[in-house]
Amino acid sequence: MILHQNNFHTFFRQLLNGLADRGNEQFAILRGYKMKRNLKKLIALGLTAAVVLSTAACGGKESSGSVQADTSQTNFKIFAGISPLSPDNSEKPLVKQMNEAVGVEIEWNCVSGDTLTEKKNLLLNAGNDLPDALMSANLSDSELITYGGNGMLIPLESYINEETMPNLMKIVEKRPELLAVCTMPDGHIYGLPTISEMGFEHTDGETYYIGAIPQFTAINKDWLEAVNMEMPTTVDELHDVLKAFKDNDVNGNGDPSDEIPLSFIFPEKNGSWCAGIGTLLAPFGCTDYQLDHRAIKDGKVYYQAASEEYRNAIAYYHSWFEEGLIDIEVFSQDSSQYIAKGNGEDPRLGVFVWWEIPEVVGAERAQSYEYLPILNGPDGTHGVNLNEMGTTGRDKFSITRACKNPELLLKWVDQMYDPIISMQAIYGPIGTYWTEEPDENGCYSMRELKDGETAGELKSKSELQGPTEQLAEDYGTYYYLEDRAQERLDDLKNFWFNYVDSTEYYPTVTYTAEEIETINDKLSDIKSLTEEKTAHWLRDGGIETEWDQYLSDLENMGLNDVIACWQAAYDRYQEALAK
Numbered sequence: 001m002i003l004h005q006n007n008f009h010t011f012f013r014q015l016l017n018g019l020a021d022r023g024n025e026q027f028a029i030l031r032g033y034k035m036k037r038n039l040k041k042l043i044a045l046g047l048t049a050a051v052v053l054s055t056a057a058c059g060g061k062e063s064s065g066s067v068q069a070d071t072s073q074t075n076f077k078i079f080a081g082i083s084p085l086s087p088d089n090s091e092k093p094l095v096k097q098m099n100e101a102v103g104v105e106i107e108w109n110c111v112s113g114d115t116l117t118e119k120k121n122l123l124l125n126a127g128n129d130l131p132d133a134l135m136s137a138n139l140s141d142s143e144l145i146t147y148g149g150n151g152m153l154i155p156l157e158s159y160i161n162e163e164t165m166p167n168l169m170k171i172v173e174k175r176p177e178l179l180a181v182c183t184m185p186d187g188h189i190y191g192l193p194t195i196s197e198m199g200f201e202h203t204d205g206e207t208y209y210i211g212a213i214p215q216f217t218a219i220n221k222d223w224l225e226a227v228n229m230e231m232p233t234t235v236d237e238l239h240d241v242l243k244a245f246k247d248n249d250v251n252g253n254g255d256p257s258d259e260i261p262l263s264f265i266f267p268e269k270n271g272s273w274c275a276g277i278g279t280l281l282a283p284f285g286c287t288d289y290q291l292d293h294r295a296i297k298d299g300k301v302y303y304q305a306a307s308e309e310y311r312n313a314i315a316y317y318h319s320w321f322e323e324g325l326i327d328i329e330v331f332s333q334d335s336s337q338y339i340a341k342g343n344g345e346d347p348r349l350g351v352f353v354w355w356e357i358p359e360v361v362g363a364e365r366a367q368s369y370e371y372l373p374i375l376n377g378p379d380g381t382h383g384v385n386l387n388e389m390g391t392t393g394r395d396k397f398s399i400t401r402a403c404k405n406p407e408l409l410l411k412w413v414d415q416m417y418d419p420i421i422s423m424q425a426i427y428g429p430i431g432t433y434w435t436e437e438p439d440e441n442g443c444y445s446m447r448e449l450k451d452g453e454t455a456g457e458l459k460s461k462s463e464l465q466g467p468t469e470q471l472a473e474d475y476g477t478y479y480y481l482e483d484r485a486q487e488r489l490d491d492l493k494n495f496w497f498n499y500v501d502s503t504e505y506y507p508t509v510t511y512t513a514e515e516i517e518t519i520n521d522k523l524s525d526i527k528s529l530t531e532e533k534t535a536h537w538l539r540d541g542g543i544e545t546e547w548d549q550y551l552s553d554l555e556n557m558g559l560n561d562v563i564a565c566w567q568a569a570y571d572r573y574q575e576a577l578a579k
Contacts, residue, residue: 070404075105076412077402079123081136084112085460093432094424094464098415104408127152132403135413136465139191139395141184142516148190153398155188159410167417171195171469182394185513191394192413197472198485210489212386213496214289217279217372218360219351223250223259234376235283235316238351242325245350253346262320263327264353265338266535274355275335282384282499283377284313289387292523293530294566296506299574301566305530306554309383311547314534316378318541331535356488359456371491374499384499388506396467413467419478422469427482428462434479444479455484506566509573515565522558529553 080089089095089108099106109131111119120137123130124147147153160179162169172178175195182189198210219241224231227244242261249256265275278287286295286309293305304310320326329337342349342361349361351372358366374382397413399406415421423444427433434444449455475481481489511519533550537543 069406071408073403073405074103074408075107076133076405076409077107077109077131078133078135079109079120079131079137080111080134081116081138081465082110082112083460083463083465085457086110086112086463086465087461089464092462092464093429094421098412098421101415102408102412104412106412124152130400130402133397133399133409133413135397135467137395137398139398140520141394141511142520144190144394144398145184145186145513145516148184148188149186151401153190154401154403154406155190156192156399156406156410157183157189159407160189164407164410165414165417167414168192171417171471174471178392181392185510189394190398192397192467194393194396194467194469195391196393196468196470197391198470198475198481209391210485210492212492213279213287213384213500214274214355214387215276215278215353216355216357216491216496217351217353218357218369219372220245220250220347220349220368221370222347222368223350226250226252231373232375233373234380235280235378238372238375239320239325242320242350243323246323246325250350251347258346258348259350260327260341260348261325261350262352263338263341263349264330265333265335266331266531275353277353278387279353279372279374279384280317281310281313282382283375284316285309285377285381285383286313287384287387290506292527294388294506295385296504296570297502298504299570301506301563301570303526303554303559303563305534306551306559311543314537315543318538318543321538322541326538328539331539356484358484359454371495374496382499383501385502386500386505388508392508396465416464416466417469419469419471419474423474423479425464425466425468426470427459433458433462441476442478443476446480446482455482506570507573509569511565511569515569518558518561518565523562526554526557526559526562529557 078089082089088110090106095106116138120134120139124143130152144153148155157179159165160168160172178193178195179189182191182193184190219231221231223245224241227241227248227250229241229244232238232241244250245259245261247256248259250259264277264280276289278289281288286304286307288295288304288310290304293303295302295304317326321328327333333341338352338354339360342352342365347361347365347368352360354360357369361369374384376382399409403409416425423434424430427446430436430444431447433446435447438444446455449458529550533543533546537546
């Protein structure tokens with residue numbers, strides 16, 4: 001393996017996110033790693049991964065999922081997840097183009113929204129009348145292991161070669177650890193990789209990712225001026241500002257009661273990566289971005305929602321609920337309802353939490369808002385850490401035992417690893433999302449939006465969800481980073497990163513089958529208790545007297561067992577890095 005220095009930072013970043021637990025298109029930040037210091041370790045780890053993969057491909061255990069090949073099969077059935085705004089995949093020009101290129105016909109069963117998991121489970125549990133493949137069906141690691149082990153999903157590693165999947169192999173050459181991410185504990189690959197490095201930037205020895213801090217907090221500067229107050233720098237000062245917003249008709253519409261001083265989405269309600277109040281917890285020493293409430297400090301994994309910092313934050317903000325400073329609908333509203341409040345006839349939101357300002361309040365009203373800085377807490381300090389996110393997933397395409405011609409189907413899906421095809425799959429076709437022609441540099445740009453259009457809505461209507469690639473070097477080579485993504489990256493570097501206290505974060509790791517079973521068995525109930533209690537304490541109070549019982553309940557529900565699994569996977573990851 002030859003590793004050129006100019007490609008080192010991308011290799012390093014990917015390697016640290018290798019052996020991922022589950023895929024997502026989100027990101028993290030690493031900081032202050034020196035290339036010379038880690039080069040030998042990283043090369044060694046990459047070679048180790050290559051050896052493991054070679055062994056798995058050549059001498060791994062036989063799978064019960066082998067099928068009798070029938071190379072005459074050209075018609076395939078695919079169960080697929082799609083965006084709620086997306087038309088059926090059969091209607092998408094890109095799909096038709098891909099079908100014609102390799103001579104296949106596909107019968108789609110496309111599902112969106114909350115019913116995706118339900119219908120996927122019914123399909124897999126039945127075990128009969130299977131489709132040939134599942135694409136973007138949100139297969140968990142547990143499902144890949146279970147249904148791969150019982151033969152319902154077939155191993156794919158023998159098909160990942162230059163003849164069948166040349167586009168994927170080009171990516172593997174650049175990211176030699178990529179296939180290791182997809183390899184299950186039994187040595188087989190049951191889900192193809194997806195890699196997304198959108199928003200990656202290496203500047204002045206630091207590596208920035210677009211999702212390092214997933215939630216930004218914004219404040220209405222026009223309202224600040226209306227109440228003649230300065231930008232708050234502490235939580236107590238923000239309290240006084242919010243009270244002024246509540247007590248005055250700051251939007252000037254004659255209704256003194258329609259202003260909402262502070263609003264957000266309770267994360268468990270929406271499930272969004274940008275829901276929650278992570279930046280508002282920072283004054284108390286934690287930023288609980290992660291829906292599993294997992295965090296790490298000095299190499300030790302812990303459950304953030306069982307920390308003293310979390311308790312102190314929730315206790316403090318309960319008084320704000322009592323005073324009517326926090327939107328009572330934070331526990332019930334979804335993202336559509338939330339955004340509707342920001343885009344109403346009159347401005348209603350004083351302070352809100354989201355990943356960008358215009359999406360909540362619209363492009364024109366966004367001019368009235370600016371970022372609220374990370375505030376100091378009652379002790380004069382704050383604590384900001386980085387979100388844990390990876391760049392590689394393995395749940396976007398799996399083939400079932402029903403498929404008689406996996407090679408042809410994989411030739412079809414391999415097209416999605418071509419940079420230009422991926423560009424269109426992720427965002428939308430050339431001429432629909434992208435400009436009709438590339439510029440003088442050979443790069444496509446997002447077309448100019450029409451009145452009433454938003455980039456997010458256009459993407460949702462046009463995308464083809466599936467295994468795709470977004471390498472850091474694709475930007476400026478084939479297409480440009482979309483404007484709003486670049487703006488967010490700039491905001492991270494120039495504003496939010498000034499407040500980061502710790503760059504330590506929990507990396508994406510590989511769990512054993514036993515660890516997955518433990519986590520799946522216990523974590524859901526643990527999180528449900530945390531959700532229930534947090535909402536209760538914010539709304540009704542009582543955390544001071546109920547906290548010890550809550551901790552006891554978490555322990556009885558197996559929290560320590562879950563943390564032990566998290567820790568074991570992290571320790572194995574660190575041991576691999578040290579080799």
